[in-house]
Amino acid sequence: MNALATRRRHPAAIAVLLLLGLLVTGGAYSFLAPKDANAAASAAAADDVAKGKDLFIANCASCHGVGAQGTKSGPSLVGVGAASVDFQVGTGRMPLAGPNVQAPQNKVKFDDEQIAALAAFVASLGPGPAIPEEKYTTVIEPGTPENNKAIAEGGEIFRVNCAMCHNFAGAGGALTRGKYAPALDGVTPRHMYEAMVSGPQSMPVFNDTNLTPESKQKVISYLKAQENQTNVGGLTLGNLGPVSEGLFAWVFGLGILIGCAVWLGKKAA
């Protein structure tokens, strides 16, 4: 028939087909996969409790109750503070799209002004952690000796308090029954800080007496320093440790070498 049909028994045909299949599925996935929500939110200025209340009743009250006192489907928000609202809504975790073991990071549904209003409203219900001062969410840049020291201290605090869940490089990790600690790259310093003080979902609270605001700032700076660190060794394979390295050795290391061996054993044209 045609050229394609005569080559269907060629030894490379399977490899070509596999590659084609992978390309198509991979391409389709990257096209269809949900794009990362841009969770950037700058410091809000206006705090209009009344406007926040309206927004709350319209968007949140169905789960948290009209007075935010909590219902069967959502916890009470009295005393959770503005930090909690800014984190949950500012990263798109709230409003929750559907019941799940854990609220995933999602597309942010409100603008900065609305989030600030919601936060102001919830903060007015009872005392709780406030949105952090900007001086503590400013990243300490490496360069000077004291800054470097602060970053190194942040690393020590991170390894003792955070790495067990979020992994050594902040790549995230598994918890029980489908819950997980999310990856930390791309999270804004403010949201990191707010997560520490408010303890969202499974995360414990790290109050200011446990980790002082300065310590939190050091942790954040360490994470950002790692994020901006050049990949000295090349491709990081997701910073997942030996599992991804082993996989790479099997698939690519062995794959390439077997490819060479096949070429070596094949008779020349």
Added chain:
Amino acid sequence: MSTINETRPADALRAGDRQADEHASATKPLGGIAGWMDDRLGGAKGVSFLAKKVFPDHWSFMLGEIAMYSMIVCLLTGAFLTFWFVPSATQVVYDGSYVPLQGVTMSDAYRSTLGISFDIRGGLLIRQIHHWAALIFVVAVFVHMARVFFTGAFRKPREINWVFGTILSLLACIEGFAGYSLPDDLLSGTGIRAMNGFIQSAPVIGSYLSYFIFGGAFPGEAIIPRLYSVHVLLIPAILVGLFTAHILLVFLHKHTQFPGPGRTNKNVVGYPLMPVYIAKAGGFFFIVFGVIALISAVVTINPIWAYGPYDPSPITAGSQPDWYMGFADGALRLLPGFLEFETFGFTWSMNIFPGSLILLPLMWTIIGVYPFVEAWVTGDKREHHLLDRPRNAPTRTAIGIAGISMYVVLFLAAGNDLMAIKLHLSINDITQTLRVLFFVAPPVAFWITKRICLSLQRADRQKVLHGRETGTIWRHADGRFEEIHAPLTPEERWVLVQHESLEPLELTAGKDANGVDSPIARKERLRAKFSRFYFRDRVAPATPSELEAAHHEHDDHAAALDGGHEAIEPAAAGQERETVKADKQHG
């Protein structure tokens, strides 16, 4: 009708073939340095013997070479690393160029590894080559082992070499683990901590063993230097010695070969060491080294700087060993806690001990004795130099796949946390599923594999008896469609019919003259049982008379149906065959 090629016996040479021991007459006398050496060593005799050693070509025969060469790369780069690495657990304060760790207290081992990674020019490259080569070394060892197993290359006379290889693979894993632990970063320190837990779990002697190995309380300052001498001296010495014996035995036995036309159990067909295999195998060393270096240039491995120094208090999510220790780690994740119990106040940690200290020796023992078990079952005392196609040894292949499936379940268990987070599953469900699969997967894998093998054998028979499907569809005058089958050439056919198909051994006389079971008979009964298990399901290779019968059947059919059902030789089929042949020659 018979198409057996009877013009030349299997061992006979073609025009232009050379017998291996044929000497080319010496054209020039041995002189210079070579002559000087031969005067003292008499090496010329050996050289001519070695130079005409024949190696058969097959890609899978290079797997062992990948292992060998990546080991050499490890030895080479490892020697470099010792120039800068300081095997000491003494605590120092880091003042090197990696900013996020400046001022942190750490062991000298970790500090010097950071130094290799950041302050020695090209040091990181050498470290990454060393580690990637180590991973690829163990990968290649295992795949090579699988090749030898599934092709039956371990049969007589190569059982000793199989045992050597088994020990080598175990040593490779231990060597890797020792090396992985040396930098004393958080991940490897956690690994050593778990190792301490394993050792302590040994009944009676566990606590003492732990104190012996760590030179006191965990972690102590002794473990790093001790692991270092194990990693750079003790195991490499055994590894290199045993590996040399491994290679010498390959030379002694001559390489096995896959069945094919002209290849018999009494010859080896391939290319001579000089020059073809010097170039091919020598060149392959450079290929392996080059590929590893290229990977190391662009892919990070073990970013110890990101883990931080070892400290017993912190830990990282996703704490795993290197892949080859994964199955043992997985076993520990699957073993349920209730297996621990106490008698008279003594603790039996059966939730740890079997998965850590028993599993490795047990698994390698089973692998090591397999050739002897199979030889006993088959009762086969002949030498085997022709490899089995895996499908032609269905039970062995199925046993191998069942074993691998068990290994894979344990291996996956070691990554249960990463599967949970990457696939959005519950870690508890994954663990429970794998616990069940550990028992269910092997029998299922065994059954499926065996069925597939038998089906492939039947397909081979069909192909021999009825020819190869050409993909050409004919339409007959009466509207019937039919695919043209082309008969196989004798060479093509030979691969499909050459194998022996063993039959179960059966007892003929189990009792002695007085009608009493003799003890030997009992042993033989067990053997007969095993033999039945191995060879009960068999598909015999097609025979010439069957082929003959198949042709007759076709002819009868053809006569009856006026056109032929699977017309094996209709008028045009002869031409068809010619074109197929021509295609083959062009491709």
Added chain:
Amino acid sequence: MNDHETTDHGKSTALVPASSDGHDLLPASLITGVDQFENPGLPPHIHRAADDDPAAAKRAERQVATLFGLSMLATLVFVVSYFAVPDEATFFLPGVGLTKTQNVVLGLSLGFSIFLIGIGAVHWAKTLMSDEEIVEERHEQASTAEQRAKAVAVVSEGVGSTQLPRRPVLKYSLGGALGLFILPLGLQVAGSLGPTNIEELKHTIWDPKDNGGKPIRLMRDPEMTPIRFDEVTSGSVFHVMPETLQKYIDEGKHVLEAKAKAAVILIRLDPDLIKVQKAKDWGVDGVVAYSKICTHVGCAVGLYEQQTHHLLCPCHQSTFDLTEDCAVIFGPAKRALPQLKITVDDAGYLVAPAGFAEPVGPSFWERAR
């Protein structure tokens, strides 16, 4: 294990193949002369392009030489960039991100300089070296009967001349000496590898004896600052070390050994959630302290889930329920995490008055004794 003997013996054993009639252990299909295809012999040689066509051979030669030449070029790149590329230089590598120039350039040039030699050599072997297969005969591995007999004769003659068979005293004394000489070497290693103070396994530096009998304050890890009771708010988790660790840190000795058993996790939860009275009593108003060292193999159990009150070990996923006195609810650990009894001292700081009541960390043989 003499296969020759067993083969001969095999003919008289009770086992025969199912379909065979009196032949030895080989199945019928193997016995030559039976219905079986014959090996057709080696197929004809197919010449390569370079065998027949001088132009193709020339082309192959040029390709090989080019590969070797490129290898030399890559070596040159390595040497130059070793000196020319500064340590701190970085560049953006697509797919990898910002990366260290030196590692990539040195690695790629080294890799290619080696890889191209290999590719060149193999290509040379494949295209230009003779590809006519050679047949080498195999011979039985086993020596011939005469060779064996000769070997036996030589060895027994040698053994005979030592007079060993006639003088058993020599045999046994030599055996004894050889058997024992390894003992001193083994003893030296085994005896000197480490002190074996295994009672130490049951001891932690939370023992008030280490602090002059006074209760030991709980300190933040790694800052080593004391923790006030009122600082531990609901849902908080503190990683804790004992006050006594400071001494080790100051001396710079045995810090890790002390830490390895002393790590503690401090958590506050609603006291009504704690179902075990002992756990409630050993804490202060819902503030409880547990050993952080897993009772499985000793990893740090640091993953605290604030909502479910579960502690998870990241190494092998043992899960401990804080409301049930840290009993194991999943995974390979058997025993609950040991609790550390805590109270509040006069200054309002959390202290441990009594140390651990049981050994912490992984199981060992004498643990319960």
